[in-house]
Amino acid sequence: MGSSMAALPHTLRMRLDRIYACSYSSGKGSTMAQRRQQDWKANDKAIGDRGLQEAMECLSRQARELARANAHAAELMAQLEQANDALQQEIAARKAAEQQLRQLNAQIEAKVRQQTEELAAAKQRLDTIFNAILTGVFIVDEQTHMIVDANAWAIAMVGLPREQVIGKICHRFVCPAEQGRCPITDLGQTVDRSERVFLRADGTQVPIIKTVTPTCWQGRRYLVESFLDITDLKQAQQRQAELVEQLTKTNRQLGEFAYVVSHDLKAPLRGIKVLSDWITKDYAQRLGPDGCQQLALLASRVERMQALIDGILQYSRLDRQEGQDEQIDLNELLAQVIDLLAPPGHIEVKVDGPLPTILADKTRIGQVFQNLISNAIRYMDKPQGTVLVRCQEDGDYWRFAVSDNGPGIEARYFEKIFQLFQTLSSRDDKGGTGIGLAVVKKVIEQYGGRVWVESEVGKGSTFFFTFPKARRPS
Structure with a gap:
């Protein structure tokens, strides 16, 4: 308490x-x-x-x-x-x-550097190629028609420093007559290998071949105008035209000369032939066998000379006269040619299968078959000779062949026999003039075909030629 x-x-x-x-x-x-x-x-x-x-x-x-x-x-x-x-x-x-992220960033930076270097190398390569092209090139803004780029060849053609060309209107230099009326943008045309005029800085006009290609880059449209100086070509064409005109005139004169000379030679030849026939008929006993033989040789030489003149006339007409094309049934034509040639009894001329119908001059095509078949008959060395004509399709062409079982031809003469006045035997032996195959070659080449021979000595020869299936009438 x-x-x-x-x-x-x-x-x-x-x-x-x-x-x-x-x-x-x-x-x-x-x-x-x-x-x-x-x-x-x-x-x-x-x-x-x-x-x-x-x-x-x-x-x-x-x-x-x-x-x-x-x-x-x-x-x-x-x-x-x-x-x-x-x-x-x-x-x-x-x-x-x-x-x-740092690694990826480093990889991206490395890739960007690599691509930048590659782009720089590619640009340098393209610039090198662009400036190495032996054709002038302008890159033109389609909307403003201003030149935004040009290669070295174009700059050289203009004759001004590059900075005075870039930014100028293209019609200042190319196609000056069309200023304000661009074929591409204003008229809606295309320009592809078209002949135009290029105006140099000094006022000289240069003929060019021009091509324009529209393109688009980064959303903006451009025209790639490429052009080639054809001054040398134009001069060459002019010289060629002059030479062709001169050659045509010369050929015409030669043709006329050959016709006149041949015509003038025929008359004395006919006189010689008639005179030799009279002498042979009236003085046969006095002339004796040797004299008659010499007169017969003279008559054969006159006949060969007449055949040669006819061949020259025939060959010259190929250039002087244009053929009249028509539809030719070769089955009928071959029958007429064979009947005209009248081959001897030991030589048979056959046609293997039906032949086509072609568009050509009947006389000239007849000359082709007549010369080929007559040569086969003339040079036949077999006791039973055969000449065979056949035809087969070869793409856009007909390929004809005339074969025989005659003596054949050595390969070294395959080209020579188509030259004028070239024969492989003595003219006295067979009577050939060396003109027939030249006529064949010229006619076939005029129609756009070709002719050649295949042969084996001792077994015979085959002459081929091609002829286009479709041809427009001349």
Whole structure:
């Protein structure tokens, strides 16, 4: 009790002393006071016990709250550690990504450098090719008609420094007569290998062949104008035209000369032939065998001379006269040629299979078959001779063949026999003039075909020639 009283505040103790009429602090007083003091002690103890219990309960609550707080803190710590781990993983991932990004960036930079170098090399290569082209080239803006680029050849043709050409209107130099009326953009035409005029800086006009190709680059349309100086070609064409005119005139004169000379030679030859026949007939007995033989040789020479003149006339007419083309049934024509030649009994002329119908001059084609077949007959050295005419398709051509089983021809003469006045035997022996195969060659080449021979000595020869299937009438 003493300890309890001592713990009470002084003011409270003074009040208690007045209530109980005694010194509460000293514990002296009446019995009533003692009883009250005892009751107070009991009550004080109860109050203390309740306070202690409340304090314990409060402590218990605080302990529980503290436990909950500790658990929450532990949970937060776990979450914080988990978040820290995730953050560390993210940092590591970002570092890895940054490393990959740096590597990728380095690769991209290396690739960009490589492509830049390749583009620079390609541009240099293209510029080299562009300037090495032996044709002038302008790159022209389709909308403004301004020259945006030009190669070295074009600059040289203009005759001005490059900076004075770039930016100029293209019609200042190319096609000056068409300024304001561009064939491509204004007139909707195409220019492909067209003859135009190029104007140099000094005013000289140069004939050119020009081609324009529209193109598009980076969304803008351009015209690639290429042109070639054809001054030399024009001069050569002019010289050629003059030579052709001169040659035509010369050929015409030669043809006329050959015709006149041949015509004038025929009359005295006919007189010689008639005179030799009269002498042979009237003076045979006086001349004797040798004299008659000499006159017979003279007559044969006159006949060969007449045949030669006829051949020259025939050959000259090929240039002087144009044939009249018509549809020719070669089956009928060959029958007429064979009947005209009247081959001897020991030589058979055959046609193997049907022959086509062609468009040509009947007289000239008749000369071709007549010369080939008559040569085969004339030079036949076998007791039983055969001449075979046949035809087969050869693409866009008919290929004809005239074969015989005669003496054959050596390979070294395959070209020579088609030349004028060339024969392989004595003209006195066979009566050949050396004109027939030249006529064949000239006629066939005039129709766009070709002629050649295949032969084996002792076994015979085959003369081939081709003739186009489709021809326009002349």
